[in-house]
Amino acid sequence: MNQETILIVGAAGNNGTAAIEALVNRNGSHIKVRAGVRSADKAAQLKTRFPAIEAVLFNLDEPATLKAAFAGVSKVYIIPGNVENRAQHAKNAIDAAVAAGTVRQVVLLSVVGAEWEAILFAKQFREAEKYLEASGLPWTHLRTIWFQDNFFGWADGIKNGTLYFGIRDGKLAPLNVKDIGEAASVILTTDGHTGKAYNLTGPELLSGNDIAAIFARVTGHAVDYVSPDENSTYESLTSAGWPVWQAKGLLELFEVFASNQAAVVTPDGEALLGRPLTRLEDYINANKEAFI
Numbered sequence: 001m002n003q004e005t006i007l008i009v010g011a012a013g014n015n016g017t018a019a020i021e022a023l024v025n026r027n028g029s030h031i032k033v034r035a036g037v038r039s040a041d042k043a044a045q046l047k048t049r050f051p052a053i054e055a056v057l058f059n060l061d062e063p064a065t066l067k068a069a070f071a072g073v074s075k076v077y078i079i080p081g082n083v084e085n086r087a088q089h090a091k092n093a094i095d096a097a098v099a100a101g102t103v104r105q106v107v108l109l110s111v112v113g114a115e116w117e118a119i120l121f122a123k124q125f126r127e128a129e130k131y132l133e134a135s136g137l138p139w140t141h142l143r144t145i146w147f148q149d150n151f152f153g154w155a156d157g158i159k160n161g162t163l164y165f166g167i168r169d170g171k172l173a174p175l176n177v178k179d180i181g182e183a184a185s186v187i188l189t190t191d192g193h194t195g196k197a198y199n200l201t202g203p204e205l206l207s208g209n210d211i212a213a214i215f216a217r218v219t220g221h222a223v224d225y226v227s228p229d230e231n232s233t234y235e236s237l238t239s240a241g242w243p244v245w246q247a248k249g250l251l252e253l254f255e256v257f258a259s260n261q262a263a264v265v266t267p268d269g270e271a272l273l274g275r276p277l278t279r280l281e282d283y284i285n286a287n288k289e290a291f292i
Protein backbone atom coordinates (compact mmCIF):
# COMPACT_ATOMS: atom_id res chain seq x y z
CA MET A 1 0.00 0.00 0.00
CA ASN A 2 1.23 3.50 -0.80
CA GLN A 3 2.01 5.70 2.16
CA GLU A 4 -0.10 8.84 2.32
CA THR A 5 1.01 12.00 4.04
CA ILE A 6 -1.26 13.78 6.52
CA LEU A 7 -0.15 17.33 7.31
CA ILE A 8 -1.18 18.87 10.62
CA VAL A 9 -1.18 22.68 10.62
CA GLY A 10 -0.76 23.99 14.17
CA ALA A 11 0.81 20.71 15.21
CA ALA A 12 2.68 21.88 18.32
CA GLY A 13 -0.45 23.10 20.12
CA ASN A 14 -2.89 21.24 22.35
CA ASN A 15 -5.04 19.90 19.55
CA GLY A 16 -2.09 19.30 17.26
CA THR A 17 -0.31 17.03 19.70
CA ALA A 18 -3.58 15.27 20.57
CA ALA A 19 -4.16 14.55 16.87
CA ILE A 20 -0.60 13.36 16.32
CA GLU A 21 -0.82 11.03 19.31
CA ALA A 22 -4.12 9.60 18.09
CA LEU A 23 -2.86 9.14 14.53
CA VAL A 24 0.36 7.50 15.68
CA ASN A 25 -1.56 5.14 17.99
CA ARG A 26 -4.19 4.39 15.39
CA ASN A 27 -2.08 3.62 12.40
CA GLY A 28 0.34 1.14 11.06
CA SER A 29 2.55 1.85 8.14
CA HIS A 30 0.20 3.32 5.59
CA ILE A 31 0.26 6.93 6.77
CA LYS A 32 3.01 9.41 7.38
CA VAL A 33 2.24 12.23 9.81
CA ARG A 34 3.83 15.56 8.89
CA ALA A 35 3.75 18.10 11.71
CA GLY A 36 3.65 21.75 10.63
CA VAL A 37 5.16 24.05 13.28
CA ARG A 38 6.76 27.47 13.31
CA SER A 39 9.88 26.93 15.40
CA ALA A 40 12.78 24.50 15.25
CA ASP A 41 12.52 23.99 19.02
CA LYS A 42 8.94 22.77 18.78
CA ALA A 43 9.82 20.60 15.79
CA ALA A 44 12.57 18.96 17.85
CA GLN A 45 10.24 18.47 20.85
CA LEU A 46 7.63 16.76 18.67
CA LYS A 47 10.23 14.55 16.99
CA THR A 48 11.51 13.46 20.40
CA ARG A 49 8.01 12.57 21.55
CA PHE A 50 6.87 11.01 18.25
CA PRO A 51 9.99 9.75 16.42
CA ALA A 52 8.05 8.38 13.44
CA ILE A 53 6.69 11.77 12.32
CA GLU A 54 8.19 14.34 9.98
CA ALA A 55 8.33 17.96 11.14
CA VAL A 56 8.23 20.93 8.77
CA LEU A 57 8.64 24.62 9.54
CA PHE A 58 6.43 27.44 8.29
CA ASN A 59 4.79 30.64 9.41
CA LEU A 60 1.12 31.06 8.55
CA ASP A 61 1.66 34.83 8.33
CA GLU A 62 4.09 34.21 5.46
CA PRO A 63 2.33 32.20 2.71
CA ALA A 64 5.57 31.69 0.77
CA THR A 65 6.85 29.49 3.59
CA LEU A 66 4.00 26.99 3.16
CA LYS A 67 4.75 25.51 -0.26
CA ALA A 68 7.36 22.92 0.71
CA ALA A 69 5.31 21.70 3.69
CA PHE A 70 2.30 20.97 1.46
CA ALA A 71 4.25 19.17 -1.29
CA GLY A 72 2.89 15.67 -1.88
CA VAL A 73 0.35 15.91 0.95
CA SER A 74 -2.93 13.99 0.55
CA LYS A 75 -4.79 15.13 3.68
CA VAL A 76 -4.57 18.23 5.84
CA TYR A 77 -5.85 18.99 9.35
CA ILE A 78 -5.93 22.74 9.88
CA ILE A 79 -5.94 23.87 13.50
CA PRO A 80 -6.11 27.67 13.46
CA GLY A 81 -4.16 29.26 16.29
CA ASN A 82 -5.50 31.33 19.12
CA VAL A 83 -4.79 34.59 17.29
CA GLU A 84 -7.02 37.38 16.05
CA ASN A 85 -6.22 36.74 12.38
CA ARG A 86 -6.86 32.99 12.56
CA ALA A 87 -9.30 33.13 9.63
CA GLN A 88 -6.50 34.53 7.45
CA HIS A 89 -4.13 31.82 8.74
CA ALA A 90 -6.65 29.17 7.73
CA LYS A 91 -7.13 30.82 4.32
CA ASN A 92 -3.38 30.81 3.73
CA ALA A 93 -3.25 27.10 4.57
CA ILE A 94 -6.24 26.37 2.30
CA ASP A 95 -4.60 28.27 -0.57
CA ALA A 96 -1.45 26.20 -0.08
CA ALA A 97 -3.51 23.00 -0.08
CA VAL A 98 -5.15 23.98 -3.38
CA ALA A 99 -1.79 24.92 -4.90
CA ALA A 100 -0.24 21.58 -3.89
CA GLY A 101 -2.60 19.77 -6.26
CA THR A 102 -2.41 16.50 -4.31
CA VAL A 103 -4.76 17.23 -1.40
CA ARG A 104 -8.00 15.23 -1.35
CA GLN A 105 -9.30 16.01 2.15
CA VAL A 106 -9.09 19.02 4.46
CA VAL A 107 -10.35 18.84 8.03
CA LEU A 108 -10.79 22.21 9.73
CA LEU A 109 -10.99 22.59 13.49
CA SER A 110 -13.83 25.04 14.17
CA VAL A 111 -16.37 25.91 16.85
CA VAL A 112 -19.87 24.70 17.67
CA GLY A 113 -22.30 27.40 16.53
CA ALA A 114 -19.98 28.75 13.81
CA GLU A 115 -22.87 28.66 11.35
CA TRP A 116 -24.78 31.30 13.36
CA GLU A 117 -21.90 33.81 13.13
CA ALA A 118 -23.39 35.43 16.24
CA ILE A 119 -20.21 36.09 18.24
CA LEU A 120 -16.63 36.96 17.34
CA PHE A 121 -15.18 33.46 17.71
CA ALA A 122 -17.98 32.00 15.56
CA LYS A 123 -17.46 34.67 12.89
CA GLN A 124 -13.72 34.01 12.74
CA PHE A 125 -14.13 30.26 12.32
CA ARG A 126 -17.10 30.50 9.95
CA GLU A 127 -15.04 32.78 7.69
CA ALA A 128 -12.46 30.00 7.45
CA GLU A 129 -15.15 27.32 6.95
CA LYS A 130 -16.75 29.27 4.09
CA TYR A 131 -13.41 29.78 2.40
CA LEU A 132 -12.71 26.06 2.61
CA GLU A 133 -16.16 25.17 1.25
CA ALA A 134 -15.55 27.49 -1.72
CA SER A 135 -12.06 26.14 -2.36
CA GLY A 136 -13.16 23.05 -4.28
CA LEU A 137 -11.29 20.79 -1.84
CA PRO A 138 -13.22 17.99 -0.11
CA TRP A 139 -13.85 19.36 3.38
CA THR A 140 -14.91 18.34 6.87
CA HIS A 141 -15.56 20.79 9.71
CA LEU A 142 -14.74 19.56 13.19
CA ARG A 143 -16.66 21.98 15.39
CA THR A 144 -15.63 21.97 19.05
CA ILE A 145 -16.75 23.62 22.27
CA TRP A 146 -15.19 24.76 25.58
CA PHE A 147 -12.12 22.60 26.27
CA GLN A 148 -11.79 20.90 29.65
CA ASP A 149 -8.15 22.06 29.70
CA ASN A 150 -9.33 25.66 29.95
CA PHE A 151 -9.96 25.15 33.65
CA PHE A 152 -6.19 25.17 34.24
CA GLY A 153 -6.56 28.91 33.71
CA TRP A 154 -8.97 29.02 36.65
CA ALA A 155 -6.74 26.91 38.91
CA ASP A 156 -5.61 29.71 41.26
CA GLY A 157 -9.17 30.54 42.30
CA ILE A 158 -10.08 26.87 42.63
CA LYS A 159 -7.04 26.23 44.85
CA ASN A 160 -8.25 29.08 47.04
CA GLY A 161 -11.76 27.67 47.23
CA THR A 162 -13.69 29.60 44.54
CA LEU A 163 -14.52 28.95 40.90
CA TYR A 164 -15.04 32.42 39.39
CA PHE A 165 -16.82 31.62 36.14
CA GLY A 166 -19.20 34.13 34.60
CA ILE A 167 -21.91 31.93 33.13
CA ARG A 168 -24.60 32.68 35.76
CA ASP A 169 -27.05 29.75 35.82
CA GLY A 170 -26.17 28.53 32.32
CA LYS A 171 -24.87 25.12 31.40
CA LEU A 172 -22.22 23.80 29.00
CA ALA A 173 -20.66 20.44 28.10
CA PRO A 174 -16.85 20.77 28.43
CA LEU A 175 -14.94 18.77 25.82
CA ASN A 176 -11.74 16.78 26.20
CA VAL A 177 -8.91 17.71 23.81
CA LYS A 178 -7.62 14.13 23.51
CA ASP A 179 -11.11 13.15 22.38
CA ILE A 180 -10.95 15.85 19.71
CA GLY A 181 -7.60 14.48 18.54
CA GLU A 182 -9.04 11.00 18.35
CA ALA A 183 -12.09 12.24 16.42
CA ALA A 184 -9.78 14.03 13.98
CA SER A 185 -7.75 10.86 13.52
CA VAL A 186 -10.90 8.88 12.71
CA ILE A 187 -12.03 11.48 10.17
CA LEU A 188 -8.56 11.54 8.58
CA THR A 189 -8.22 7.77 8.28
CA THR A 190 -11.71 6.51 7.41
CA ASP A 191 -14.12 7.26 4.56
CA GLY A 192 -17.45 9.06 4.50
CA HIS A 193 -16.69 12.43 6.07
CA THR A 194 -16.64 14.73 3.05
CA GLY A 195 -18.98 17.73 3.18
CA LYS A 196 -19.90 17.13 6.81
CA ALA A 197 -19.79 19.40 9.85
CA TYR A 198 -19.40 17.44 13.08
CA ASN A 199 -20.40 19.11 16.34
CA LEU A 200 -18.33 17.80 19.24
CA THR A 201 -19.31 18.51 22.84
CA GLY A 202 -18.45 16.84 26.09
CA PRO A 203 -20.73 14.07 27.38
CA GLU A 204 -22.63 15.99 30.08
CA LEU A 205 -24.19 19.38 30.64
CA LEU A 206 -22.80 21.10 33.72
CA SER A 207 -23.68 24.32 35.52
CA GLY A 208 -21.14 26.48 37.37
CA ASN A 209 -22.33 24.85 40.61
CA ASP A 210 -21.87 21.38 39.08
CA ILE A 211 -18.33 22.25 37.98
CA ALA A 212 -17.42 23.69 41.39
CA ALA A 213 -18.81 20.53 43.03
CA ILE A 214 -16.58 18.40 40.76
CA PHE A 215 -13.51 20.38 41.83
CA ALA A 216 -14.57 20.07 45.49
CA ARG A 217 -14.97 16.28 45.22
CA VAL A 218 -11.69 15.81 43.38
CA THR A 219 -9.55 18.13 45.49
CA GLY A 220 -11.16 17.26 48.81
CA HIS A 221 -11.58 20.94 49.76
CA ALA A 222 -14.56 23.29 49.48
CA VAL A 223 -14.97 25.08 46.12
CA ASP A 224 -17.75 27.68 45.86
CA TYR A 225 -19.16 28.91 42.58
CA VAL A 226 -19.24 32.65 41.91
CA SER A 227 -20.40 34.17 38.61
CA PRO A 228 -18.73 37.59 38.42
CA ASP A 229 -20.25 40.40 36.34
CA GLU A 230 -18.85 41.18 32.88
CA ASN A 231 -16.65 44.06 34.04
CA SER A 232 -14.97 41.94 36.72
CA THR A 233 -14.38 39.08 34.27
CA TYR A 234 -12.97 41.50 31.70
CA GLU A 235 -10.66 43.09 34.30
CA SER A 236 -9.36 39.75 35.52
CA LEU A 237 -8.76 38.43 31.99
CA THR A 238 -6.94 41.51 30.74
CA SER A 239 -4.89 41.83 33.92
CA ALA A 240 -3.89 38.19 33.44
CA GLY A 241 -2.55 39.15 29.99
CA TRP A 242 -5.43 38.26 27.71
CA PRO A 243 -5.51 40.48 24.59
CA VAL A 244 -8.55 42.78 24.42
CA TRP A 245 -10.07 41.03 21.35
CA GLN A 246 -9.90 37.67 23.10
CA ALA A 247 -11.24 38.91 26.44
CA LYS A 248 -14.20 40.52 24.64
CA GLY A 249 -14.70 37.32 22.66
CA LEU A 250 -14.79 35.28 25.85
CA LEU A 251 -17.38 37.62 27.39
CA GLU A 252 -19.58 36.99 24.35
CA LEU A 253 -19.08 33.26 24.70
CA PHE A 254 -19.91 33.40 28.42
CA GLU A 255 -23.16 35.18 27.53
CA VAL A 256 -23.97 32.35 25.09
CA PHE A 257 -23.38 29.83 27.91
CA ALA A 258 -25.22 31.96 30.49
CA SER A 259 -28.32 32.12 28.28
CA ASN A 260 -28.12 28.37 27.58
CA GLN A 261 -27.71 28.90 23.83
CA ALA A 262 -24.97 26.26 23.75
CA ALA A 263 -26.50 23.95 26.37
CA VAL A 264 -26.33 20.85 24.25
CA VAL A 265 -24.75 17.39 24.29
CA THR A 266 -24.31 16.18 20.74
CA PRO A 267 -24.04 12.54 19.58
CA ASP A 268 -21.32 13.17 16.96
CA GLY A 269 -18.27 12.51 19.13
CA GLU A 270 -19.54 9.22 20.47
CA ALA A 271 -20.54 8.15 16.96
CA LEU A 272 -17.01 8.90 15.66
CA LEU A 273 -15.15 7.33 18.58
CA GLY A 274 -17.48 4.41 19.29
CA ARG A 275 -17.32 5.14 23.01
CA PRO A 276 -18.60 7.77 25.46
CA LEU A 277 -16.50 10.92 25.58
CA THR A 278 -14.40 11.80 28.62
CA ARG A 279 -16.26 13.28 31.59
CA LEU A 280 -14.90 16.47 33.14
CA GLU A 281 -14.59 14.74 36.52
CA ASP A 282 -12.39 12.00 35.06
CA TYR A 283 -10.17 14.52 33.32
CA ILE A 284 -9.82 16.70 36.44
CA ASN A 285 -9.19 13.65 38.57
CA ALA A 286 -6.31 12.66 36.30
CA ASN A 287 -4.85 16.19 36.67
CA LYS A 288 -5.88 17.07 40.19
CA GLU A 289 -2.44 18.21 41.41
CA ALA A 290 -2.96 21.46 39.48
CA PHE A 291 -6.05 22.31 41.53
CA ILE A 292 -5.07 21.34 45.07
Ligand SMILES: NC(=O)c1ccc[n+]([C@@H]2O[C@H](COP(=O)([O-])OP(=O)(O)OC[C@H]3O[C@@H](n4cnc5c(N)ncnc54)[C@H](OP(=O)(O)O)[C@@H]3O)[C@@H](O)[C@H]2O)c1
Pocket residue numbers: 009010011012013014015016037038039042058059060061079080081082083086109110111144145146147150
Ligand atom coordinates in the same frame (compact mmCIF):
# COMPACT_ATOMS: atom_id res chain seq x y z
N1 LIG B 1 -10.16 26.83 24.40
C1 LIG B 1 -11.33 26.44 23.94
O1 LIG B 1 -12.26 26.12 24.69
C2 LIG B 1 -11.56 26.39 22.47
C3 LIG B 1 -12.74 25.83 21.99
C4 LIG B 1 -12.92 25.74 20.60
C5 LIG B 1 -11.92 26.21 19.75
N2 LIG B 1 -10.79 26.76 20.28
C6 LIG B 1 -9.78 27.22 19.33
O2 LIG B 1 -9.21 26.05 18.76
C7 LIG B 1 -7.92 26.37 18.21
C8 LIG B 1 -6.90 25.33 18.62
O3 LIG B 1 -6.80 25.34 20.04
P1 LIG B 1 -5.45 24.83 20.72
O4 LIG B 1 -5.69 24.89 22.19
O5 LIG B 1 -4.99 23.58 20.11
O6 LIG B 1 -4.48 26.02 20.31
P2 LIG B 1 -2.90 26.12 20.53
O7 LIG B 1 -2.45 25.14 21.56
O8 LIG B 1 -2.62 27.57 20.77
O9 LIG B 1 -2.32 25.65 19.12
C9 LIG B 1 -2.35 26.48 18.01
C10 LIG B 1 -1.07 26.31 17.26
O10 LIG B 1 -1.08 27.28 16.18
C11 LIG B 1 0.25 27.68 16.00
N3 LIG B 1 0.38 28.97 15.34
C12 LIG B 1 -0.06 30.17 15.78
N4 LIG B 1 0.31 31.13 14.93
C13 LIG B 1 1.04 30.54 13.95
C14 LIG B 1 1.72 31.00 12.81
N5 LIG B 1 1.75 32.30 12.49
N6 LIG B 1 2.36 30.11 12.03
C15 LIG B 1 2.36 28.78 12.34
N7 LIG B 1 1.73 28.27 13.42
C16 LIG B 1 1.09 29.15 14.22
C17 LIG B 1 0.83 27.76 17.40
O11 LIG B 1 2.24 27.68 17.30
P3 LIG B 1 3.19 27.86 18.56
O12 LIG B 1 3.13 26.53 19.28
O13 LIG B 1 4.53 28.12 17.95
O14 LIG B 1 2.66 28.99 19.37
C18 LIG B 1 0.16 26.59 18.10
O15 LIG B 1 1.00 25.45 18.13
C19 LIG B 1 -7.59 27.77 18.70
O16 LIG B 1 -7.89 28.70 17.69
C20 LIG B 1 -8.56 27.94 19.87
O17 LIG B 1 -8.83 29.28 20.15
C21 LIG B 1 -10.58 26.85 21.61
